[in-house]
Amino acid sequence: MAEPLVFAPDYLLPVHMQGAVGYREGHEPDAELLERVGFFVPAYIEHPNAGWIARMPRLEVVQLPTVGFDAVVPKLPTGVTLCNAAGVHEQSTAELAVGSIITVWRGLDRAARDMVEGAWSHRRGRSLQQARVVIIGAGGVGTAIARTLEPFGCVTTVLARTRRPSVAPIADLHEILPRTDIVILAVPLTDETAGMVNDDFLSRLADGSLVVNVSRGSVAVTEDILRHAGRLDFALDVTEPEPLPETHRLWSTPGVFITPHIGGDTDAFPRLAQQLIGEQVECWRNDQPLRNVVASG
């Protein structure tokens, strides 16, 4: 029997990789091909083809092209290792978080809409200088955001479950929120973080504070966002539900800026993902430990 195959979206496959087959996202593969797959990279963003896993009897590794992995864990067969794409998307997400803050605080979203009317409407913005920023989550994304904010002159606190050097414990959250200008959500979606940003959380924030969500929509309760929007500002790259239906109230609620889950998706993504996949396949074939292991079936 031949070596098990590497099977990945064609644009994520390193060039000249032996024993690898690329697929076009949205196309249905041969059942025979799936039976030969040992290393599988599901399709980008919501992994619509994760169901193929059940048809891969020789599967050993699922290498996700995303940082988020919550949707794939329940589908993982016994003995299969799940890896995420930590390192590939963090800086792109940090760029978006910083860009979204500046967009809301300097009114760039309003300027974009004013262009349609030909309206030159000067208003004073808010500066990040001396702003009090809280980042919830000290993983790759939270750390990248903190690092990227350094030259902006804000006062940044990173919060996580466990106390570590330069990270405050999440237990301090309720005390810190009232003295915060910007809260950035950079946590994975887990039982603990689902619905974390609810009415109680938002009520602790002072008028005019900004909440930035670049993690998962379900970390915040949409009804509670709607309740506080206007008093608070929101920059949401992720929503619940997602995609947000055309008629959803969130689109037209003042104080809400929405981007369509573009956090990690830049031209840096295929480049860095190809590099990661190349290295992981090398480890897998040589029985070396894999990086970014997030679960084992």
Added chain:
Amino acid sequence: MAEPLVFAPDYLLPVHMQGAVGYREGHEPDAELLERVGFFVPAYIEHPNAGWIARMPRLEVVQLPTVGFDAVVPKLPTGVTLCNAAGVHEQSTAELAVGSIITVWRGLDRAARDMVEGAWSHRRGRSLQQARVVIIGAGGVGTAIARTLEPFGCVTTVLARTRRPSVAPIADLHEILPRTDIVILAVPLTDETAGMVNDDFLSRLADGSLVVNVSRGSVAVTEDILRHAGRLDFALDVTEPEPLPETHRLWSTPGVFITPHIGGDTDAFPRLAQQLIGEQVECWRNDQPLRNVVASG
């Protein structure tokens, strides 16, 4: 005769300053009051009240609340010192430059307009990681932009008239432009820089490059921007003419993102300007050298 007065917009006057009078922008002062002014802070942004200078016989210092000073130089009487607000606006302008780049490269302007339609329209953006950035101007603004871009992982070159450590000479411009992804204009408006960004300049840029103007509208030739827009992207915080008339073609030209000259105008401005004015008045009264002297009448 009493000490000459400090005369400044009321929101820029340090609290508890003796011998100082605040004025409300847009209001006409008493002629008698003007005759007593020794230290004058003109109104913010375009200095609409710079004409008052001619009615201030005891004037010694004009302290601008802006970095740009070109419009006031011709109005400066003999013996009067002109100071700008270097240090007050740079970081706010750097924030805007960075925010404008992320807005254009990640499609945040399109996302703002898509919100009106309720359209969730995911597209891949461009990342600053490894982008080749050229900043023209090594003054306060150019330096602040370079510093702020540091954690973004781009390859930044600062150009200025004279070679200095970590600054390349402007003579290299023509050679550098074809290998540039983003050009940021951060020069003062002078005879040398007026119209610098013309058809010849823009023709040297590769398709898809982005030009960011946070200096003065007249540094670029509007007709030439219109000629290259689409092939190139533009993020313009300043335009010629300014304000841009409602029916101007620039508003609706694809590849152009316009903000209404908000570069230096954030909530950090009154705070930092008050501090500067306080220190300058102190120097003036004690015959100490002033900071930020840009011209002498």
